[in-house]
Structures are given as C-alpha cells and as structure tokens.
Amino acid sequence: MDTLRRCEVVFAAISILHARRFPDQHRGMSQAHGHDVISASMQNGELNVADLAAPRSYAQASRGFLGPYLASERLLGLVTSGGELVAPGQHVDERALELAFEGLLKLAKMDSVPLDLLEGRQDLCLCGQYASERSWLRTVMFPAQRPGDAATINRRSETALMLYRLIEMYEPENVSIELSRKIIADPRTYTDDQLEKMAIVPAWRGVVLRRWYTWAWRDLWRWLVNEQMTGAVPLVQLQGALSEQLPDQKFSSFRDDLPSGIDGNRLIDAEYQMRIGAMDPGPRNLAWLMIGASRVGQLSEHVAPYFESPERERRNYELTPSWLKDFMDQRNDHLVRDVAFELTGILLARSQRVAMSKSSFVNGRWRVPTRLTLRDGYAFRESNEGGGPVSLRWDQLTQVMSGLGMVRRVSGDAGTSTDRWVLTRNGQK
Ligand SMILES: [Zn+2]
Structure with a gap:
C-alpha cells in the first residue's frame, strides 16, 4: 500500500504540472486526488514523495484513493478483490499496462523527484492526452455490444453513445441540465437516425x-x-x-x-x-x-x-x-x-x-x-436541508469520455464566455 500511495503522489504531481502548463487541455476535468496538498508542496523544484506518501498526508485513507475506484475497476473486470487483496481481473492487458505506466514505479520509489523529470512524463497525466493505453481503455469501458453481455455494460455503452451523439448535436455548456431538456422536448431527438435506434433513450426520458x-x-x-x-x-x-x-x-x-x-x-x-x-x-x-x-x-x-x-x-x-x-x-x-x-x-x-x-x-x-x-x-x-436534484451521472460519464479522448471542453466563441463540450476530431468511433 506504501507503493500505491507513492504512485498516486507521483501521478497527481505529473497531472498538476501538466495542467499548470496546458490549462486548455484540462478544461472540464476534475483535479487529481490530493491536489491541494501536493500542489502546495511543490515549491523548490522537488517533489518530496516520501513525505507526501506518508500516512495521513496527501490522503487520509491508508489505501490512498483506491477506495473510490475499486468498485468501478471491479465492474470493468480490471481487478478482482476480496478483503485487503486486489488482483488483476479478466480484462486486464498486463503488457499494455506495463508499457503505459513504464517508469512510474521507478519514480515512485525515489524519495524525492526533481520536477523537471516529472514535466517530461505527460504521458502519465490524468488528461490521457498522451496516454498509450487510451484506445485499449476505450474498448474496456465501451465494448462493442454482444448479445449476452451484462446489462450494466450495455447500459453504460449505450448511455455513452447517447451522450456522445447529443454532445455532437448541441455542444452543450452543461450536460445534465441542457441535454435533459433536449431529450424530452426537442423533436430532433425523436427523429435523429442514431438516437432513434437506441433503446436507452426513452428509458432516460422516463428517468x-x-x-x-x-x-x-x-x-x-x-x-x-x-x-x-x-x-x-x-x-x-x-x-x-x-x-x-x-x-x-x-x-x-x-x-x-x-x-x-x-x-x-x-x-x-x-x-x-x-x-x-x-x-x-x-x-x-x-x-x-x-x-x-x-x-x-x-x-x-x-x-x-x-x-x-x-x-x-x-x-x-x-x-x-x-x-x-x-x-x-x-x-x-x-x-x-x-x-x-x-x-x-x-x-x-x-x-x-x-x-x-x-x-x-x-x-x-x-x-x-x-x-x-x-x-x-x-x-x-436542527439543521438545513440540502434539496436539489438527484444526479444522472451524465457529467461524470462525460468526464470519462473526455479522459478517453472522445469529447473535450472548449472555451466559448468570442463574445460568449461559456465553455462548451464538443466532440474531438479523433473521437469518431
Ligand atoms: Zn494532462
């Protein structure tokens, strides 16, 4: 678990540095876990991996930020886990992962890493822009559908395809709010060739x-x-x-x-x-x-x-x-x-x-x-009520698609200040 925490620290630092230099490529993405602590510590041209990865430094949990991802990775077949043990799952391509994360372990084992060494590793950044595992991950996340696939896989893939098409049609500023209204009330979403074929669309209308x-x-x-x-x-x-x-x-x-x-x-x-x-x-x-x-x-x-x-x-x-x-x-x-x-x-x-x-x-x-x-x-x-809508999780899925290079967030045209989601040129399947 010490190694895992060290890897997460290095990974976050690389992402922070890349985002500082190329904010446009990180528009609409969440910050790396541990961002605040790690970002503040990168002062003198060095990343102090040992200190940051110590218990209760960049993360409170001893397993770092594994917790929030474990269920998703298990669902995707990337890992199997029981109790404290985590092992490779059926969909893992170990050779590809070795290549994709080449050198990460070496960096993680150093107690202190010069920042310019990390600047050169944009291939490890969370934006996925230069990640070699991107196309492989896309096939794991959104596999071509086969009869007999688990329903969750079909639903996720189809929902992603639906959002993908809707983003292409409307280039929305806000995915959940704008696209919700479109699939309810815009006649184009009822006659569109692609949307019409997706059984998930009427289901989402009900939701x-x-x-x-x-x-x-x-x-x-x-x-x-x-x-x-x-x-x-x-x-x-x-x-x-x-x-x-x-x-x-x-x-x-x-x-x-x-x-x-x-x-x-x-x-x-x-x-x-x-x-x-x-x-x-x-x-x-x-x-x-x-x-x-x-x-x-x-x-x-x-x-x-x-x-x-x-x-x-x-x-x-x-x-x-x-x-x-x-x-x-x-x-x-x-x-x-x-x-x-x-x-x-x-x-x-x-x-x-x-x-x-x-x-x-x-x-x-x-x-x-x-x-x-x-x-x-x-x-x-006794205290205030929260209110607000329940999440459709469309925004999160859009972020995942963004990390996979299918969509991206761009700044508004001159005269408007709002950012919008659009398809990337290589996003076409
Ligand atoms: Zn990046």
Missing part, C-alpha cells in the same frame, strides 16, 4: 421526468425547512406557509391554468416555461409537481416504467406521481390553499415517520435523525 418530479419535492421541502422556519414556528403556521403564497382560487381552475407536461404523445418541458420560472419558490415547486403528475397514464410504454413503477413502489406509494394525481383528482372542488395546507401536513407527518423509522439508541440516548423536530405544536429546525 429525467422522474428526476424533475423528485427535484420539486426536495426543493419544496428545503424551502419549507430552510426558509419558512426562523426559530421555533407554530406548526399551523408552517403548514400554512405554502397556502399563503397561493391565489384565492378553486383548485380545478388553478390546475387548468398550468401548462400540461404532455400534449397527445408529445412531451413538453413545461417545467421550464418562463411563467413557471417566474413564480415564487413554493408555488413554483408545487407547479412542477402538478406538471409531473399530469403525465401519469400518458407516457409511452418505453418511457412510463422509468417514470414510475406502481408495482415496485406499491409499499411506498405516498408522494409518487400516481398518488399525487389521485390526490388532486379528488380535490378539484376545494380551494388551492386548502389543498396546499393538506399536502404540507402530509409532508410534515411523513418526515417525522421517516425519521422515526431511522431512529436508534446511540450512547444511551434515543436519536432521531431529522433536520426538523415537531413538539407540542411547534416545529424546530
């Missing part, structure tokens, strides 16, 4: 729609906890916070005023319409939820199972899109404010139920893991 829906719940909850609570707040006041921001109107007409999330069989990214975006946070999240629920029963058979699964979610039905649609259908004659009051009450009760089910005895005290405590008709905030 994206579900992500928007849960995002609204998470943000509504965050808004309630973080912004509506200043000190101890009477429960009734908290429960009425959303109602107060809504119009005095019948629920059915409030519902009719919202754009629909689907028109016939054409999906609409109604969540992003200007008038929805202009609403206050509380009502806006409610609108997102209602738009999401408006798609229940309307989605195609290839999209619907990824949006919700009544079968799988049977025991956790509350707050699902179908649940909300039923809830709304039964309350068309009520006032919007009353519906919001009731809905907030359900949320509050649920949060306490979930917290109680996760509670346990810790050091002789009954601990309830909650950011919100309800007691004697009052609500207290």
Whole structure:
C-alpha cells in the first residue's frame, strides 16, 4: 500500500504540472486526488514523495484513493478483490499496462523527484492526452455490444453513445441540465437516425421526468425547512406557509391554468416555461409537481416504467406521481390553499415517520435523525436541508469520455464566455 500511495503522489504531481502548463487541455476535468496538498508542496523544484506518501498526508485513507475506484475497476473486470487483496481481473492487458505506466514505479520509489523529470512524463497525466493505453481503455469501458453481455455494460455503452451523439448535436455548456431538456422536448431527438435506434433513450426520458418530479419535492421541502422556519414556528403556521403564497382560487381552475407536461404523445418541458420560472419558490415547486403528475397514464410504454413503477413502489406509494394525481383528482372542488395546507401536513407527518423509522439508541440516548423536530405544536429546525436534484451521472460519464479522448471542453466563441463540450476530431468511433 506504501507503493500505491507513492504512485498516486507521483501521478497527481505529473497531472498538476501538466495542467499548470496546458490549462486548455484540462478544461472540464476534475483535479487529481490530493491536489491541494501536493500542489502546495511543490515549491523548490522537488517533489518530496516520501513525505507526501506518508500516512495521513496527501490522503487520509491508508489505501490512498483506491477506495473510490475499486468498485468501478471491479465492474470493468480490471481487478478482482476480496478483503485487503486486489488482483488483476479478466480484462486486464498486463503488457499494455506495463508499457503505459513504464517508469512510474521507478519514480515512485525515489524519495524525492526533481520536477523537471516529472514535466517530461505527460504521458502519465490524468488528461490521457498522451496516454498509450487510451484506445485499449476505450474498448474496456465501451465494448462493442454482444448479445449476452451484462446489462450494466450495455447500459453504460449505450448511455455513452447517447451522450456522445447529443454532445455532437448541441455542444452543450452543461450536460445534465441542457441535454435533459433536449431529450424530452426537442423533436430532433425523436427523429435523429442514431438516437432513434437506441433503446436507452426513452428509458432516460422516463428517468429525467422522474428526476424533475423528485427535484420539486426536495426543493419544496428545503424551502419549507430552510426558509419558512426562523426559530421555533407554530406548526399551523408552517403548514400554512405554502397556502399563503397561493391565489384565492378553486383548485380545478388553478390546475387548468398550468401548462400540461404532455400534449397527445408529445412531451413538453413545461417545467421550464418562463411563467413557471417566474413564480415564487413554493408555488413554483408545487407547479412542477402538478406538471409531473399530469403525465401519469400518458407516457409511452418505453418511457412510463422509468417514470414510475406502481408495482415496485406499491409499499411506498405516498408522494409518487400516481398518488399525487389521485390526490388532486379528488380535490378539484376545494380551494388551492386548502389543498396546499393538506399536502404540507402530509409532508410534515411523513418526515417525522421517516425519521422515526431511522431512529436508534446511540450512547444511551434515543436519536432521531431529522433536520426538523415537531413538539407540542411547534416545529424546530436542527439543521438545513440540502434539496436539489438527484444526479444522472451524465457529467461524470462525460468526464470519462473526455479522459478517453472522445469529447473535450472548449472555451466559448468570442463574445460568449461559456465553455462548451464538443466532440474531438479523433473521437469518431
Ligand atoms: Zn494532462
């Protein structure tokens, strides 16, 4: 493990030096692990490998940064591991790796390495620009698909191909946010020759729609906890916070005023319409939820199972899109404010139920893991809620593709300052 840590230190230092010299080639990539500590230590033209690789220096864990990568490498068949032991996996090409990392061990064994020696080893940089193992790694990561391959391999390859094509079409600034909207609402993504053949695309449409829906719940909850609570707040006041921001109107007409999330069989990214975006946070999240629920029963058979699964979610039905649609259908004659009051009450009760089910005895005290405590008709905030969307992991996959030389991040044209993802010239398969 000492050798592993030393290798990671040398590798990080090479990447830091290369990125300092050629920042353009590292645009959009994460920094090497241990970046801050190692970068700060490279002062006098020397990298002190022995000091940095010592326990608890550049990394806290004794296995360095092996942990975050082990599962991925196992999945790719690069290693097998059990307990503390790690061995080569079935997809390893040992000869290629020896060539690719030639000299790394020698550098790692030195206690101190002159920086100019490292400057010459750009082939070891994390950007992969000059890496000899790049094309091999690409075939491991995105193998040509064969029937009988594990489903995860097919899904990963197909998702990468989908992103690859979408990046080619749109050259997005932000992969998750922009491309999500494109695959939902841009007709070109439905007629494109390449995308049309990929079974993964409608599946991702369902996942994206579900992500928007849960995002609204998470943000509504965050808004309630973080912004509506200043000190101890009477429960009734908290429960009425959303109602107060809504119009005095019948629920059915409030519902009719919202754009629909689907028109016939054409999906609409109604969540992003200007008038929805202009609403206050509380009502806006409610609108997102209602738009999401408006798609229940309307989605195609290839999209619907990824949006919700009544079968799988049977025991956790509350707050699902179908649940909300039923809830709304039964309350068309009520006032919007009353519906919001009731809905907030359900949320509050649920949060306490979930917290109680996760509670346990810790050091002789009954601990309830909650950011919100309800007691004697009052609500207290213990800490802030996070909110935000769940990750699609598209950004991470794009970074992997970038390391493999398939896509790259370029600075915006003159006049715009935003960076964009584009295909590399040699990215074509
Ligand atoms: Zn580099």
